[in-house]
Amino acid sequence: MLEQxxxxxxxxxxxxxxxxxxxxxxAYMITGDKGIEERFSNAAGLPGELEGGDNGIxxxxxxxxxxxxxxxxxxxxxxxxILYKKYRV
Amino acid sequence: MAHIxxxxxxxxxxxxITWWILAVIILGLCLYWLKKVKKIxxxxxxxxxxxxxxxxxxxxxxxxxxxxxxxxxxxxxGILAGPVIGSIIVLIVNILSAAIGHGGWGMIxxxxxxxxxxxxxxxxxxxxxxxxxxxxxxxxxxxxIIGLLFGNIAMLLxxxxxxxxxxxxxxxxxxxxxxxxxxxxxGVAIIESFITGYxxxxxxxxxxxxxxxxxxxxxx
Numbered sequence: 001m002l003e004q005x006x007x008x009x010x011x012x013x014x015x016x017x018x019x020x021x022x023x024x025x026x027a028y029m030i031t032g033d034k035g036i037e038e039r040f041s042n043a044a045g046l047p048g049e050l051e052g053g054d055n056g057i058x059x060x061x062x063x064x065x066x067x068x069x070x071x072x073x074x075x076x077x078x079x080x081x082i083l084y085k086k087y088r089v
Numbered sequence: 090m091a092h093i094x095x096x097x098x099x100x101x102x103x104x105x106i107t108w109w110i111l112a113v114i115i116l117g118l119c120l121y122w123l124k125k126v127k128k129i130x131x132x133x134x135x136x137x138x139x140x141x142x143x144x145x146x147x148x149x150x151x152x153x154x155x156x157x158x159x160x161x162x163x164x165x166x167g168i169l170a171g172p173v174i175g176s177i178i179v180l181i182v183n184i185l186s187a188a189i190g191h192g193g194w195g196m197i198x199x200x201x202x203x204x205x206x207x208x209x210x211x212x213x214x215x216x217x218x219x220x221x222x223x224x225x226x227x228x229x230x231x232x233x234i235i236g237l238l239f240g241n242i243a244m245l246l247x248x249x250x251x252x253x254x255x256x257x258x259x260x261x262x263x264x265x266x267x268x269x270x271x272x273x274x275x276g277v278a279i280i281e282s283f284i285t286g287y288x289x290x291x292x293x294x295x296x297x298x299x300x301x302x303x304x305x306x307x308x309x
Binding site: 006008009010012013016017020021023024025026027028030031032033034035036037038039040041042043044045046056058059060061062063064065068069072073076077079080083084086087089 | 278
């Protein structure tokens with residue numbers, strides 16, 4: 001019964017994934033290779049913002065101020081670690 | 090994920106205020122519910138802190154797929170923390186994101202409504218699928234995709250209703266352009282659905298008490 005439910009879940013999930021993957025590839029072929037802000041500017045009819053310059057690490061880049069990002073992230077992780085230790089969850 | 094990537098000034102002031110008021114009303118109801126109905130426990134506070142840090146960390150990363158996309162982990166937040174605490178988490182993440190220069194301050198109200206939709210729908214679908222006994226990975230994956238689909242619909246509706254200031258564009262090309270963005274976003278939703286599916290399955294295996302359904306079952 002459990003195996004049957006797993007199979008049913010996989011079939012439903014797989015079908016949904018395939019439908020949206022096809023939709024995404026179709027839309028990507030129409031719009032071309034653009035950054036998210038550029039995509040939005042084009043759709044809204046605003047003057048396009050060209051993204052680029054920083055290639056980051058294998059294409060992964062950070063939005064906003066990198067130093068502020070690291071400070072806030074360190075504070076968030078620190079707070080989580082303290083709470084985890086304090087409450088022993 | 091869906092997030093309105095428009096600069097401050099794209100919406101007129103009345104629409105910025107309208108979306109902020111709606112978001113504040115929803116958040117007010119969430120806080121009231123936490124104060125009067127369901128008291129928040131230590132485990133939930135820790136889980137919320139962890140989800141906030143994870144969501145903030147992931148959201149700022151521009152992933153080199155389809156020209157550059159983001160993930161927010163909003164469905165994972167909804168499934169693990171529920172829609173009420175999830176709504177407060179997305180408020181904090183949106184404020185922190187605006188603070189480091191990712192997204193405009195004026196857009197926070199509208200983006201909150203989009204993210205709250207994702208959190209709530211993902212949680213609702215995950216819960217609804219529990220009744221037909223699907224496996225955890227599929228439930229979380231389907232919940233994520235449907236949640237993000239509704240988030241995209243909310244984003245589309247908010248932009249169409251607000252209109253874009255200083256742009257003389259008919260509704261048809263705007264709708265067409267936004268629909269293409271939503272369709273590309275759904276490709277990212279697929280990746281996010283696998284991540285959510287694996288994380289929720291893993292948590293269910295090693296710490297089933299964290300998942301709300303398990304806690305309730307244990308309480309009975």
